[in-house]
Amino acid sequence: MKTVILSLLILHIATGITALLVGLIPMITKKGGRLHNRVGLIYVYCMITVAVSALLLCVLQPFKMMRLFLTGIAVFSFYLSMTGWRATKQKKAGPNSFDKGLTFITLLVSLAMIGFGIHLLIQYGLSFFPILFTFFGLLTLTFASRDIQSMMRPTEKMHWFFQHFTRMGGSYIATFTAALVTNMPHVLPANAPEWMATVSWMAPTLVGSVIIGWTVRYYKIKFSGSKRPAVV
Secondary structure (H helix, E strand, C coil), rough: CHHHHHHHHHHHHHHHHHHHHHHHHHHHCCCHHHHHHHHHHHHHHHHHHHHHHHHHHHCCCCCCCHHHHHHHHHHHHHHHHHHHHCCCCCCCCCCCCCHHHHHHHHHHHHHHHHHHHHHHHHCCCCCCCHHHHHHHHHHHHHHHHHHHHHCCCCCCCHHHHHHHHHHHHHHHHHHHHHHHHHHHHHCCCCCCCCHHHHHHHHHHHHHHHHHHHHHHHHHHHHHHCCCCCCCC
């Protein structure tokens, strides 16, 4: 069993590092180009492997709160990357049964994270894990809810385009966050206050959301043909 766990851990770390490195390439290369598409697909495969290996490691090892939470983040990042990739396949046909099933499962996971966060909040008060489980549970719920709404009503012509890069960007932010906080204990002093660790979890999401929002605004102006900023 130790050999299996070690192999899964090596696979998890290797694919996570690969995702962080190759994930930058589609951001700076020509959108829709061969390099963009091929490297983006490698990134999606890496995120699938990261999520599956995280789930297996969580099941096979003794329970730890941080391990459970990191598994939730891996699943969240997988969902974002998968829906971002699938958006390029939905230009004409729209979401299929796989897309709908994935969204509803993720919705249930988000509710479980929120419920667990509230449970911890009641039991331990306002502290590290209650805040994080609730925060990322609400974040996951937001994305899953938007997907369900888009399945039930017509979307704008370029919906797939915005879905693609916002989800891929969100997935990269989540992956970067997991890598950051995993290594934070080696950087922060032993007596560092708890709020510093909490901020390190949330800061990449908040900063990344601003960058993604700016990018959405840029492309909406570009597609509208307007020279002046449009209201988003």
